[in-house]
Amino acid sequence: MKTYENLSFWQEDIGAGVTRQPLTENIRADVCIIGAGFTGLSTAIHLKEKRPDLNVTVLEADFVGYGASGRNAGFSMRLFGVTMELTMLLHGKKKTKEADAYLVDAVEYLEEMIKRYDIDCNYERNGMMTVATNRKELKQLYKEIKAASELGLEGLxxxxxERTKQIVHSPTYLNARFDExxxxxxxxxxxxxLAKTAESLGVTIYEQSKVIDVHENDRIVLTEAGSVQAEKIVFATNAYSSFYPALDKKQIPIYTYIVLTEPLTEAQLKELRWEPRVGIEDARNFLHYYRLTHDNRILLGGSEALYYYDSPLHENRNERMKALLIEDFLDIFPQLKGIKFTHHWGGPISATLDLIPSIGRINDDIWYSIGCMGHGVSFTNYNGLTLAELILEERSKRTEFFIINRREIPLPPEPFRYMTVSAIRNYLRYEDKKGKKEKLR
Structure with a gap:
């Protein structure tokens, strides 16, 4: 069977690859889900839990978890969009509070799912810190704390x-916000x-079954070697949605990259403290995110968010970004000078032009979920429950969430798309560079 190498440490760690058969015939299903990542598998699970009689089929172009679901940093978190301040500016206080409530529920619900399905995924609930390393980031952190207080948000x-450095020792830390x-x-x-849980409930998953077209009126999903005639269709493809014209203008693939160290020694761990084992991000626009893995390596990602002209989907490594991330790592933890970096990888996340997620429908029988903005671990799994409710025409607090059937700002075609995204990126990068140059006196 076909295998894939050097996609991510996580996939390498479990020996991920193709283990299921492709679709090679014309079949029927009640629901056809395109994409076997968090969104697609969670949707399939919740549909079968609610309606065991449904015939649910999942089509995956590569293998289960090939995309962001198998390559992300593993943060289950409440962040919606880019920052709370920006969400308030663009969408108002009421929607910002509604979004936070949805994301807090998502974090709690994913923990419940992991326990309910008995999934061993090295789950650790220790909270996370957002750290400030210069005056500009400190100002941003205070703004976010003030906004959270005004909205009555809990857990921050x-x-x-002093307390920040007691948790994790970096000479760059000034203050931090802790999120439980x-x-x-x-x-x-x-x-x-999730894939094994879905299959235990009767879901059929086909790998190596790339979708090449969808006939909307007839509800037929065509792959390279077969087809599915379905009553309902779900695009659970996020950043990999550009093959479909109706979704290509709604979102773009933005790349984030990661480096990973060798396992830390006991002496190195003692020097860093890192107790409790929190996840960490900083208060930049193009933030860094980092954490300890289950085998005590340090994973660091972010620093830049890249868009490649014409939206390619397989720019999985970038040597310039690798070098930049290693340089940033040693700025944060100079005491680890000389440590070896064993892995580097990256991949696309889904971004909308107004920088928040969207769940919508192309017609009465075709749904989609896009724009997780790189914060999708708990969010996309919770969206699976929401999509199941929408497909089955159930009503809940989730189906009333303001991102459901909202009007997205359409992206222009190339070259104007590249110019638009570059202008936004350049502004955000400029703001980050200003902060980096500021020195405390």
Missing amino acids: TLLDG YAALLHPAKLVNG
Whole structure:
């Protein structure tokens, strides 16, 4: 069978690859889901739990968890969009509070799912810190704390510099915000656990079954070697949605990259402290995100968010980004100078032009979920429950969420798309560079 190498440490760790047969015939299904990542598998599970009689088929172009679901950093978190301040600016206080409530529920619900389905994915619920490393980031952190207080959001605490460094020792830390609604996990183990759960409920998953077209009126999904005639269709493809014209203008693939160290020694761990084992991000626009893995490596990602002209989907490595991330790592943890970096990978996340997610429908029988903005571990799994409710025409607080059937800002075609995205990126990068140059006096 075909295998894939060097996609991510997580996938390598479990020996991920193709283990299921492709679709090679014309079949029928009640629901056909395109994409075997978190969104697609969670939707399939919840449909079968609610309606065991349904025939649910999942089509995957590569293998289960090939995309972001098997390559992300493994943060289950409440962040919606880019920042709380930006969400408030673009969408108002009411919707910002509604979004936070949805994401807090998502973090709690994913923990419940993992327990309910007995999925071993190295789950650790220790919260996360958002750290400030210069005056500009400190100002941003205070703004976010003030906004959270005004909205009455729970679970967020401001830490002074001394307490921040007691948790994790970096000479760059000034202050931090601690969020109790956050956890860490092994994403490839989670997505494979979801696939096994779905199959135990009677879901059929086809790998190596790339969708080449969808006939909307007839509800026929065509692959390279077969087809599915379905009553309902779900695009659970996120960043990999550009093959379908109706979704290509709604979202773009933005790339984020990661480096990973060798396992830390006991002496190195003692020097860093890292107790409790929190996830960490900083308060930049193009933030860094980092954490300890289950075998005590340090994973660091972010620093830039890249868009490639004409939206390619397989720019899985970038040597310039690897070098930049290693340089940033040693700025954060200079005491680890000389440590070896064993892995580097990346991949696309789904971004909308107004920088928030969207769940919508192309017609009465075709649904989609896009724009997780790189914060999709708990969010996309919770969206699976929401999509199941929408497909079955159930009503809940989730189906009333403002991102459901909202009007997205359409993206222009190339070259104007590249110019638009570059202008936004350049502004955000400029703001980050200003902050980096500021020195405390």
